[in-house]
Amino acid sequence: MTHDISWIVLGSTVAAALGIGIGVLGPGIGMGRAIAQALDALARQPEAERILMRTLFIGLAMIESLAIYCLVIILIILFRNPLLEYVLQGG
Template sequence: MPELSTFVLTSTAVAVIGISLGVMLPAVAMGWAVSRAMDALARQPEAERAIMRTLFIGLAMIESLAIYVLVVVLIILFRNPLLEYLIS
């Protein structure tokens, strides 16, 4: 049974690394997008409505990437097909 505990520990470590990268990179992208939107608003205040609408759509798309990463990591942690192979 030591290979089972090693496998569970390894898959948990990989899931933690995956979720940390999967949250950090979209967070950096969101910060960059907001920064660019504020710069665009400072240059053209009359285009506020179009800039903000595009910004919110872009932020929603970026946030969906982080949610997809969370779903995949949870699937790996709680429904790992290799775990059933090792148990039997």
């Protein structure tokens, strides 16, 4: 029984590490592209700085929320693993 539990814990930890790594890859690339495009637009039209920055910050917050959602799911897998509870109950 403990052998099964250790494999579940090990698998969950590896899945969590891979999940957070892959899960923040997309938002990281998206944030980099958004900032690059904003700087390009700012270089072309410096008078639009206020509107551009406001829109950029709202967009970056939306992109960052994807990484935060990924983190929340990973924390649930690590600390409140439903599969581990199922095995411990003898299911």
